[in-house]
Amino acid sequence: MTTAADPTPATVRRAADPSPLIGAADLPPARHFVDGTFVEPSTDRVIDVVDPSTEDVIARVPEGTAEDVDRAVAAALAAAGPWARRLPRERSELLHAVADRLAGNTELLARLESANTGKPLAVSTDDVGQAVDTFRFMAGAVRAATSLAAGEYAENHLSVILREPLGVIGVITPWNYPLLMAAWKIAPVLAAGNTLVLKPSEQTPLTTLKFAELVADLLPAGVLNVVNGYGATVGARLAEHPDVDMIALTGSVGSGRAVARAAADTLKRVHLELGGKAPVVVFEDADLTAAASALRVAGFWNSGQECGAACRVLVHESVAGEFIERLVGEVRALVVGEPAAGADVEVGPMVSKAHFDRVTGFLERAKKEGLRAATGGGALDGPGHFVAPTVLVDVPEGAEAAREEIFGPVVTVETFTDEDEAVRRANDVPLGLSASVWTENARRSHDIAARLDFGTVWVNSHLVLASEVPWGGFKGSGYGRDLSIYALDDYTRTKHVMHHHGR
Ligand code: NAD
Secondary structure, three states: OOOOOOOOOOOOEOOOOOOOOOOHHHOOOOOEEEOOEEEOOOOOOEEEEEOOOOOOEEEEEEOOOHHHHHHHHHHHHHHHHHHHHOOHHHHHHHHHHHHHHHHHOHHHHHHHHHHHHOOOHHHHHHHHHHHHHHHHHHHHHOOOOOOOOOEEEEOOEEEEEEEEEOOEEEEEOOOOOHHHHHHHHHHHHHHOOOEEEEEOOOOOOHHHHHHHHHHOOOOOOOOEEEOOOOHHHHHHHHHHOOOOOEEEEEOOHHHHHHHHHHHHOOOOEEEEEOOOOOEEEEOOOOOHHHHHHHHHHHOOHHHHOOOOOOOEEEEEHHHHHHHHHHHHHHHHOOOEEOHHHOOOOOEOOOOOHHHHHHHHHHHHHHHHOOOEEEEOOOEOOOOOOOEOOEEEEOOOOOOHHHHOOOOOOEEEEEEEOOHHHHHHHHHOOOEEOEEEEEOOOHHHHHHHHHHOOOOEEEEOOOOOOOOOOOEOOEEOOOOOOEOHHHHHHHOEEEEEEEEEOOO
């Protein structure tokens, strides 16, 4: 759907050096990690792990079974009591040691992540840095817990609130930030005194396995366990397992529903970080240059395979032409390439052929619906699953591309006429993860942010996160929070102990 005036940016920059990003010595053991060691799987079935830039198979991991899960849960259960009894200071010191170990292996982890996901090295290096910071934050936060003051709230009765770990947590992670999403769960889960069994995405297990290998000598056996495999078997068993006290998933809405259903029989707690479709509301008084340049990053970071991606612009009609021109200028300048093609590569491939087909399917249907690609609009040459960075304009209200999570390098631009319309249309999606408002008007910046139904709202920014502040959604984006003390709270339970001291 490219136009004559703007052909799809033609090329994918390829690595000049033919040596691959990773060698055999960089790979983690291709097994499950249970009770502090890599163990043989219960079957010999394997899953191919593919480099999406080259389409080469770079590893094979075991296809886990319910039996593998049961073994890992038993190990986590046995480790839960002793781990919960460790002092916060002791758990904190171990989490700092984990952070140090990760930081010391940044370059290796970044190369592995880029080889498995296709993401630019700048992105995977940033992921490792954020993972390190997540461990450091949780290591500090667990030593500074706060709650209602102990005191007398009923006559002659002293109330004390205890915060206890839940026990064994099942964790299921996605492919878009394999290491970082694992860190977002592992750090608060362990800090709070729980043990866990983690299932990485079957497509991207390498950095999670490498993480287990790197920290195996730091953490007590059984505290962290990793079982490879598919969602329908390994994920489902974790969600239904009677000895798993809570199941935490980052993934799609469909997987969230499946996990919540499977968890219902045991009434275990459920923590869901699901999809997003972030509106970017640009008012006529906004700094259009700043907004366009922010979208170059926030719309296309990780090739748009980002739950908070700035993918749906709603711009005031009076500045739409000028804004689109600036945005298209930024997007045309993006450097698309393999991870090893240079430090300035900004956009990599889609993670898999299936996801590439899904994204290009959205683009084809958009064309049939009458949307126009102001730049990009289709696939780029292989090998690898590359899609051109795309800006879709002439987007009518309710168009599929502006409602559904595409999860690729695609930004749609719609227009609005007044504040009420902007708010109504921004909120008119089933997902509520994040949004941004662009305005120089102080009243508007407060009022519109308050009226937007999203778990994070940025004002004059987008996709900036910090370990101290919560991340999580409303509506179809799930419930529960990652990062911050709110995540730590999510992985604990409160117990009220009341002492009668009257005579
Ligand atoms: P996905 O739902 O396909 O897979 C996520 C994980 O769930 C995988 O490990 C998968 O094996 C597992 N799974 C699939 N079906 C399951 C089932 N029936 N039972 C248990 N587990 C099951 O998602 P994905 O394609 O890997 O990731 C992309 C999605 O993740 C997007 O929708 C994105 O928005 C979302 N995401 C959200 C956040 C957030 O913080 N809210 C962060 C990253 C990604």
